Amino acid sequence: MVDITGQYMLNLLLNGLLIGVIYALMALGLTLIFSVLGIVSFAHGEFYMIGGYVVYFVLQRFTNLHPYFAVLIAGLVTFVIGFIAERLLLQPLAKGEIERPAEYAILITFGLAFFLQFLMIAIVGPFPKKAARFFDLPEISTDILVTTATTLRIFEVPLSGNRLIAAVTAAILISATIFFMAKTWLGRGLQAVSQDRQAAAVVGINPLKMNTLAFSLGTMLAGMSGAVLVAVFSWVPWVGVPASGKSFIVIVLGGMGSMPGAVLGGLILGVVESLGAGLIPDPGRALAYKDAIGLLIFALVLLIKPTGLFGRDL
Amino acid sequence: MNLEVRDVVKNFGGLQALNHVSLSIDKPEIVGLIGPNGAGKTTLTNIIDGVYKPTEGEVWLNNERVDKMPPYQIARRGLGRTFQVTRAFRRMTVMENMLVPALALHPGANRREVEQKAYEVLEFLTVEHLANELGRGLSGGQQKLLELGRLLMLDPQFIILDEPFAGVHPKLQEAIYSYINKAHSDGKAIILISHDMDSIFTLSERLVVLHFGAVIADGDPAKVKDDSAVIEAYLGKDEEEDEDA
Amino acid sequence: MKRSPVIWVLIIGGIAITLALPLILRDKQYWLFVATQAYFWAILASSWALLAGYAGQFSFAHIALMAIAAYFSGIVGRDLGWSPLSGIIIGTLVAGLVGLIIGLLCLRLRKTYLALFTIAFAEIVRLAINAELDFTGGPMGLYLEPLIQTTSYVPYYYLILGLLLGSLAFMYALANSRFGLFFRSIREDEEAAAAMGVNVVRYKIMAFVVTAMIAGLAGAVDHHFIGFIAPSELIIGRMSLVIAMAVIGGIESLIGATLGAIFIHFSLEWLQQIPIPAALMPRIVEFKPALENLGFALTERAIQTNAWRMVGFGILLMVTLRFWQNGLIYPIIQRLTRQEAQAETVAKRQPAPVEETAAQERSEE
Numbered sequence: 001m002v003d004i005t006g007q008y009m010l011n012l013l014l015n016g017l018l019i020g021v022i023y024a025l026m027a028l029g030l031t032l033i034f035s036v037l038g039i040v041s042f043a044h045g046e047f048y049m050i051g052g053y054v055v056y057f058v059l060q061r062f063t064n065l066h067p068y069f070a071v072l073i074a075g076l077v078t079f080v081i082g083f084i085a086e087r088l089l090l091q092p093l094a095k096g097e098i099e100r101p102a103e104y105a106i107l108i109t110f111g112l113a114f115f116l117q118f119l120m121i122a123i124v125g126p127f128p129k130k131a132a133r134f135f136d137l138p139e140i141s142t143d144i145l146v147t148t149a150t151t152l153r154i155f156e157v158p159l160s161g162n163r164l165i166a167a168v169t170a171a172i173l174i175s176a177t178i179f180f181m182a183k184t185w186l187g188r189g190l191q192a193v194s195q196d197r198q199a200a201a202v203v204g205i206n207p208l209k210m211n212t213l214a215f216s217l218g219t220m221l222a223g224m225s226g227a228v229l230v231a232v233f234s235w236v237p238w239v240g241v242p243a244s245g246k247s248f249i250v251i252v253l254g255g256m257g258s259m260p261g262a263v264l265g266g267l268i269l270g271v272v273e274s275l276g277a278g279l280i281p282d283p284g285r286a287l288a289y290k291d292a293i294g295l296l297i298f299a300l301v302l303l304i305k306p307t308g309l310f311g312r313d314l
Numbered sequence: 315m316n317l318e319v320r321d322v323v324k325n326f327g328g329l330q331a332l333n334h335v336s337l338s339i340d341k342p343e344i345v346g347l348i349g350p351n352g353a354g355k356t357t358l359t360n361i362i363d364g365v366y367k368p369t370e371g372e373v374w375l376n377n378e379r380v381d382k383m384p385p386y387q388i389a390r391r392g393l394g395r396t397f398q399v400t401r402a403f404r405r406m407t408v409m410e411n412m413l414v415p416a417l418a419l420h421p422g423a424n425r426r427e428v429e430q431k432a433y434e435v436l437e438f439l440t441v442e443h444l445a446n447e448l449g450r451g452l453s454g455g456q457q458k459l460l461e462l463g464r465l466l467m468l469d470p471q472f473i474i475l476d477e478p479f480a481g482v483h484p485k486l487q488e489a490i491y492s493y494i495n496k497a498h499s500d501g502k503a504i505i506l507i508s509h510d511m512d513s514i515f516t517l518s519e520r521l522v523v524l525h526f527g528a529v530i531a532d533g534d535p536a537k538v539k540d541d542s543a544v545i546e547a548y549l550g551k552d553e554e555e556d557e558d559a
Numbered sequence: 560m561k562r563s564p565v566i567w568v569l570i571i572g573g574i575a576i577t578l579a580l581p582l583i584l585r586d587k588q589y590w591l592f593v594a595t596q597a598y599f600w601a602i603l604a605s606s607w608a609l610l611a612g613y614a615g616q617f618s619f620a621h622i623a624l625m626a627i628a629a630y631f632s633g634i635v636g637r638d639l640g641w642s643p644l645s646g647i648i649i650g651t652l653v654a655g656l657v658g659l660i661i662g663l664l665c666l667r668l669r670k671t672y673l674a675l676f677t678i679a680f681a682e683i684v685r686l687a688i689n690a691e692l693d694f695t696g697g698p699m700g701l702y703l704e705p706l707i708q709t710t711s712y713v714p715y716y717y718l719i720l721g722l723l724l725g726s727l728a729f730m731y732a733l734a735n736s737r738f739g740l741f742f743r744s745i746r747e748d749e750e751a752a753a754a755m756g757v758n759v760v761r762y763k764i765m766a767f768v769v770t771a772m773i774a775g776l777a778g779a780v781d782h783h784f785i786g787f788i789a790p791s792e793l794i795i796g797r798m799s800l801v802i803a804m805a806v807i808g809g810i811e812s813l814i815g816a817t818l819g820a821i822f823i824h825f826s827l828e829w830l831q832q833i834p835i836p837a838a839l840m841p842r843i844v845e846f847k848p849a850l851e852n853l854g855f856a857l858t859e860r861a862i863q864t865n866a867w868r869m870v871g872f873g874i875l876l877m878v879t880l881r882f883w884q885n886g887l888i889y890p891i892i893q894r895l896t897r898q899e900a901q902a903e904t905v906a907k908r909q910p911a912p913v914e915e916t917a918a919q920e921r922s923e924e
């Protein structure tokens with residue numbers, strides 16, 4: 001039995017927020033895919049998994065490389081894989097060549113997940129890998145904030161430096177994505193297609209190209225989420241399965257296709273999971289049920305309001 | 315027989331698709347239902363057949379309130395409809411399409427007899443050679459006929475046809491005409507929704523005009539045709555629209 | 560419908576071989592075991608084909624329902640001393656009940672949402688089984704009493720073969736009755752089916768309950784044979800395998816899915832280097848020290864070689880989906896059965912005066 005003090009709650013809350021930022025980044029990718037292609041990719045977690053492995057191997061091979069450079073490489077690799085997958089598997093769907101589109105979209109992305117997962121087992125083997133810490137925290141010591149190389153205490157609440165770095169990196173990437181969507185020509189094109197394909201086509205945007213772009217960018221965001229987390233968690237080829245689950249939960253919470261909704265949903269999921277797990281009295285159970293909390297909320301939201309908490313009504 | 319729509323309102327969010335619509339049919343007649351695009355004709359069909367629940371008002375079928383029932387129960391109580399955009403069961407053969415309503419209504423029916431009857435219906439509609447084709451293999455017009463065929467198998471007392479002629483070749487339109495005439499002489503009441511004024515005025519014995527979700531005229535087709543409100547609201551405007559298109 | 564002689568030769572030949580298999584494999588007990596498991600997978604794949612291919616409900620909870628029945632049977636046996644037989648019955652009923660609840664909950668959910676919901680359900684079941692150590696044994700699994708006191712695989716072989724043939728016969732009858740027709744009409748267009756008087760709610764739920772019970776029955780019986788079940792059997796990879804079997808066999812065909820399952824299960828066993836299904840990979844890692852104590856050399860390389868075969872099936876699955884949506888096996892069956900049947904209907908069903916309408920059709924195009 002743990003003491004439920006204010007400080008303990010704050011600890012849970014902050015840790016939840018840190019992990020929530022990563023959920024948000026991942027779900028942002030899935031949201032982009034859903035809003036432009038109109039499908040949910042069941043292979044989303046596999047791109048997350050691949051992103052993590054890319055960083056691990058790049059940093060292992062080039063020890064002096066800046067970790068952020070490895071994260072960018074992971075983004076590039078997952079972008080390219082997503083690009084190829086979209087061209088080969090999803091483009092026929094957009095062209096209307098597939099007879100049962102909804103079923104096809106579910107099954108083909110499921111097949112892709114299956115394929116990528118076993119491909120990674122075959123290539124890198126099944127045993128856990130973990131990348132080294134990206135950087136040390138600067139040593140600070142003030143009344144409210146005390147840091148060492150690996151931990152940070154704020155108002156006496158200890159946080160893992162690794163997680164903090166991952167969360168900050170993810171937050172930077174989220175901001176970059178939002179900037180891209182709002183301010184660049186391509187981002188606006190994507191938004192136009194997600195709102196009205198026909199109208200977008202009339203003003204000269206090629207919806208098929210936008211599909212490819214959205215999917216590749218979506219998988220890239222998943223890959224980069226994995227890339228920033230590989231220094232926090234140990235990495236196995238099926239690490240993407242729960243990660244997919246988290247992104248489904250978040251996009252349903254955030255209202256299928258809404259980007260601000262996805263960010264908010266990610267933070268909510270992180271906090272709810274953290275609080276839920278921290279407040280279940282039996283610690284063994286708490287650990288085991290941590291993932292179930294999100295799933296339960298997810299199932300309830302699907303049943304009660306399938307368009308999500310923050311979604312528009314269909 | 316009796317079908318009554320009582321003061322029905324249907325809102326979609328802020329949009330009022332039906333505005334206190336009342337309509338009563340108590341004899342086997344052909345009722346033309348016309349109105350500009352978006353007037354609420356299909357919405358009214360969906361209300362009667364139970365797909366939508368009215369925001370206000372009631373629907374009664376043979377002295378029983380049906381607006382809270384699921385569509386299949388309303389179908390079993392003798393109301394059949396076709397869809398404006400055809401909805402054949404695409405990966406089932408024409409014959410299987412025909413069996414669905416018959417077996418849903420009469421679970422114990424002898425399969426061979428039902429098939430025999432379905433075959434006769436297809437013959438009547440001049441599409442018996444398609445019996446073993448898949449629904450998705452049919453042309454648009456053939457799909458319309460298939461929907462009529464399914465209705466004949468359901469054999470409802472009240473029939474709502476939503477744009478049965480749209481996009482159908484004149485040759486196949488003849489089959490639809492003979493369907494409507496046969497159903498009429500068999501004592502069915504038919505609501506015919508169409509933008510094709512020739513068919514409407516040839517077939518209907520009574521004409522109902524919807525405009526912005528409200529009934530603006532209901533009565534003898536010849537009189538409704540000359541009604542100034544109708545001309546202003548619909549007939550005149552519709553011709554202009556046609557020219558635009 | 561009359562079938563061509565070829566198909567009869569194949570059917571009779573197939574049945575003869577399956578019945579004689581224990582004799583043929585007298586000296587290869589391991590392969591008899593593989594065959595038994597292939598039939599178990601075939602029951603899962605064909606019942607999933609009925610649910611997804613016929614009724615259009617793409618549920619990912621099938622494996623979870625199978626496992627729920629097995630766990631229930633095992634737990635009432637361990638804690639209440641029930642016999643395996645009564646355990647299997649109650650397990651099957653519980654699976655049906657859970658199927659009923661899923662069906663009810665999912666009435667409003669279409670396609671993608673149904674898939675998401677059932678994945679969440681299956682994961683919750685797996686996590687709960689993992690967590691509730693006292694009931695389920697947690698990650699270490701649960702032991703089940705043998706259903707038949709024997710050291711031979713032969714009785715189980717015939718038992719599970721019987722189960723497969725029985726459930727196939729039942730599902731075939733169902734699919735060809737009016738229920739099958741209603742299932743398919745719901746799959747095609749719920750609203751149109753309802754307008755034709757089909758009680759959509761009832762038949763959707765019926766599809767869930769019937770297929771849940773079949774999966775549950777197979778799960779309970781098979782695990783009283785294997786003697787052990789663990790939560791790692793519920794991982795999503797195993798559900799993928801069922802789906803791959805049905806898709807490659809032919810999702811709209813019971814017999815296609817059955818043959819797909821048998822084909823894939825045998826190929827996987829035949830291609831594999833170590834006798835552990837690769838879908839259980841996470842568990843291998845979990846139990847690596849224990850397994851190594853038992854003398855299994857779990858080198859990284861062995862597992863990697865093993866994973867390549869799954870990569871191959873992943874590619875096969877995607878290619879099948881992309882180019883042969885009706886599966887690889889079903890079209891072959893269709894070709895063998897169709898020709899004569901078509902000739903027959905054409906002859907019988909087209910009376911003389913068709914020229915006119917045919918001409919009309921042509922003029923229309």
Ligand SMILES: Nc1ncnc2c1ncn2[C@@H]1O[C@H](COP(=O)(O)OP(=O)(O)OP(=O)(O)O)[C@@H](O)[C@H]1O
Nearest residue numbers: 326329331349350351352353354355356357358398
């Ligand atoms: N499910 C719905 N959700 C929101 N609005 C709807 C819905 N169905 C219909 N409407 C709106 O209700 C109004 C009436 O539509 P309805 O389809 O009934 O018109 P209609 O008379 O059948 O037109 P048409 O001649 O084009 O078929 C339209 O403004 C339409 O946009």
Ligand SMILES: [Mg+2]
Nearest residue numbers: 355356357398
């Ligand atoms: Mg309409």
